Amino acid sequence: MSLEVCLRLSRGDFELAVEACLPARGVTAIFGPSGCGKTTLLRAIAGLEPQVCGRLKLGDETWQDTDYFLLPHQRPVGYVFQHAVLFPHLSVRGNLDFARRRSGDGPGPGFDEVVELAGIDHLLSRATPNLSGGERQRVALARALLTAPRLLLLDEPLAALDRQAKAELMPCLERLHESLSIPVLYVSHAIDEVARLADQLLLLADGRVEASGPLVEMLTRLDLTLAGSEEALAVIEATVSAIDTDYHLTRLAFAGGGQGRELWLPGDRLPVGRKVRLAVHARDVSLTLQPPTQSSILNIIPVRVDALSPSGPAQTLVRLRAGEVPLLARVTRKSEAALGLHAGQALFAQVKSVSLVE
Amino acid sequence: MFTDADIAALLVTLKLAGLTTLILLVIGTPLAWWLARTRWRGKPAIEALVALPLVLPPTVLGFYLLVLLGANGPLGEHSLAFTFTGLVIGSVFYSLPFVVQPLQGAFAAIDRGYIEAAATLRASPRDTFFSVVVPLARPGFLTATVLGFAHTVGEFGVVLMIGGNIPGSTQVLSIAIYEHVENLEYARAHWISAGLLVMSFALLLMVYGLNRRFKVVGP
Structure with missing residues (x-):
């Protein structure tokens, strides 16, 4: 199964034109410098950018076409925003239940499994505004998983976190990688995160695909910017x-x-x-x-x-x-x-x- | 202390204010939501229309409503002038900004991120409205309810123009005070006035106390 993306968006000076066919398994990192359109692409895949036009298919399921647009709540994606965006009027458990109640009948990970994977058992009764950054992201990840998504979208979940919080969330993402078979699109501009988590890499530059392929090969391709960097x-x-x-x-x-x-x-x-x-x-x-x-x-x-x-x-x-x-x-x-x-x-x-x- | 006529005026007032507030919450909520979200170019015109009762003399509003609802208007023999229904219609127009503006402010203050997050959690727009927007806008709803109610209790000009002064039907407290003063019954006017003063203060105290973080519109 694969995710076929052919999306275009013009907004002022910025233009996004992405054409790619990504394998819908493992972790695919969307990598590139700030402002290259990584987050916009992820939002477009979730249906959060209504001005985007083009085609989008997961397997044989069309999400978007020239005269067809599946609304965000109709797309089976889980989305973890950079700043978690937990509902402040609900407790941690309330946030998780919000997702669980609306997940439909699709096969997905169970409540206990997700809570354990995210390591948030001890937080369930807490109010969300008092959580630390790392805790918030873990709750947000658990909440996204409870919708039984067929595609998980992570928008720089580590970017706003300090070193300690990153160290808490990273093992969680790795367990996710090992134990669940949900394909993940992971937006990042940090090569160490990508090296740790990704199986495939989609390189973006100025709203366009520079290259895509398996991580191990992409990192060592001499024609790409990655290998040329000091941190190659x-x-x-x-x-x-x-x-x-x-x-x-x-x-x-x-x-x-x-x-x-x-x-x-x-x-x-x-x-x-x-x-x-x-x-x-x-x-x-x-x-x-x-x-x-x-x-x-x-x-x-x-x-x-x-x-x-x-x-x-x-x-x-x-x-x-x-x-x-x-x-x-x-x-x-x-x-x-x-x-x-x-x-x-x-x-x-x-x-x-x-x-x-x- | 209060005569039967005063009690009747109180009941009419409470019924009018309660019903008006209820109607305004039902029609004001979608209107405020739309105003808070739309990028339509004509939005300022709608906002100005909603705000008109803030600046217009109530007698002007009352006069036009009388023309519209009266026996010589389009309704003809089904005239609503000098009826309780007519009063409710007038009050709805008169108190509209006091309900719509706090709601619009509360809706506009809600981070779009919450609405997007709800969508990615499979909540339809309608579901999102009731399970995310309404709870997050609760201070706005409280302000809107109390201001809508209190402002309707305090109305005078519109009521006088289209409702007249029929005891038990269209005579409200503010008009009862006016009549007592006209008849030089100052003691009775005092009782009702002081009662309204205390009630209004208590209501506003409640709003400001509960919504410390929230901006309340001024009349």
């Missing part, structure tokens, strides 16, 4: 394969990596078999033609050069493949010449630091 990173999905209790290290095998393609991570608290996401920043990867035998760097991975792209006057961005898994390395042009880097070349990537995405 690759995401590796890996599984904990062993714990070294002597040195307090965790060994991770990564999918599609093949033999010998594993990474070590400091710490020993993760259970064997746990799936995790690792972030490897381009600036933390260096290249060597021979595997070093006397190095303090633990993570040395055999890779093949996939493509090169200049990055500023002095540097080159190199896309590598460890088996199927793409990685990025940022090296100086001098090193590029010294190593004779070219596409197809086999060499070794030394990864100075790997971090769990969290």
